Amino acid sequence: MAPKKKAQKSTPKPSTPSNSTAGRLPNWPPFQPLIPQSDLSLQDVLPGQIVTIRNLWTATLCKNYVSFLSSLPLITTPGKPKKGDAVRVNDRFQIDDPAFAARLWSETALKNLVLRSVHDGDLGSDAKRKELWGGEVVGLNPNIRIYRYSKGQFFDQHYDVSNNVDFAGSPPISTKTTWTLLLYLTSPATGCIGGETVFYPEPELRKKKGKDPPPEPFVAELEVGLALLHRHGADCMLHEGREVLEGEKWVIRSDLCVRK
Numbered sequence: 001m002a003p004k005k006k007a008q009k010s011t012p013k014p015s016t017p018s019n020s021t022a023g024r025l026p027n028w029p030p031f032q033p034l035i036p037q038s039d040l041s042l043q044d045v046l047p048g049q050i051v052t053i054r055n056l057w058t059a060t061l062c063k064n065y066v067s068f069l070s071s072l073p074l075i076t077t078p079g080k081p082k083k084g085d086a087v088r089v090n091d092r093f094q095i096d097d098p099a100f101a102a103r104l105w106s107e108t109a110l111k112n113l114v115l116r117s118v119h120d121g122d123l124g125s126d127a128k129r130k131e132l133w134g135g136e137v138v139g140l141n142p143n144i145r146i147y148r149y150s151k152g153q154f155f156d157q158h159y160d161v162s163n164n165v166d167f168a169g170s171p172p173i174s175t176k177t178t179w180t181l182l183l184y185l186t187s188p189a190t191g192c193i194g195g196e197t198v199f200y201p202e203p204e205l206r207k208k209k210g211k212d213p214p215p216e217p218f219v220a221e222l223e224v225g226l227a228l229l230h231r232h233g234a235d236c237m238l239h240e241g242r243e244v245l246e247g248e249k250w251v252i253r254s255d256l257c258v259r260k
């Protein structure tokens with residue numbers, strides 16, 4: 001029998017460090033199939049607050065991921081939230097996986113769409129882009145959260161806070177999160193009823209004693225493969241994940257990180 005050493009020597013190095021901690025990190029399936037980036041675009045659905053990308057992931061990829069994610073050790077929320085935390089009733093898997101975050105950023109259309117979000121060629125587009133994203137976007141938060149909501153589960157109204165995140169490397173980069181990323185893997189098309197993410201825009205400052213009715217809530221309907229980004233931190237809108245009425249809602253959550 002050939003010594004093991006020899007076989008290993010000829011094995012090409014993986015292009016990402018994800019194998020270095022094999023066994024601990026999930027063996028995430030490849031992002032296939034995907035729609036060509038040129039067919040995707042970023043929609044400004046609530047300017048400055050919410051943008052979406054439809055079909056960032058295909059229905060097939062979402063379906064495959066739901067079966068893969070079902071094999072992970074999801075943990076049901078402990079009944080009582082910590083003081084100041086929102087009531088979240090769902091099953092969650094959370095992991096720090098810089099390689100997966102980097103793949104989700106670069107191997108999908110996300111990076112290109114976010115970095116080109118303000119048309120190149122526009123005067124001052126760099127500054128506009130920085131204004132929109134809250135700085136120079138470096139990538140996605142390696143802290144990846146997977147949510148599964150079954151019938152009766154929900155995420156009560158809350159604000160998402162900004163966190164400091166260090167990107168390893170030489171030199172390392174200090175960043176902070178500015179926008180939440182939610183990637184929906186299920187929808188009514190897969191039997192998930194309810195579970196919409198609902199945002200409550202703040203009423204305008206009523207300097208002129210306005211009697212306008214409060215702004216309508218913005219309801220983000222679940223859509224398979226849709227990526228939703230919303231501003232968080234100081235300018236976060238109050239929002240919630242409505243109760244799931246039928247089926248299962250699956251979401252992958254991360255955040256945009258900008259250089260500090």
Ligand SMILES: O=C(O)CCC(=O)C(=O)O
Nearest residue numbers: 155160197240241251253
């Ligand atoms: O699951 C949702 O629709 C919302 C999730 C959310 O608000 C969060 O992760 O902070």
Ligand SMILES: [Fe+2]
Nearest residue numbers: 158159160239
């Ligand atoms: Fe949230």
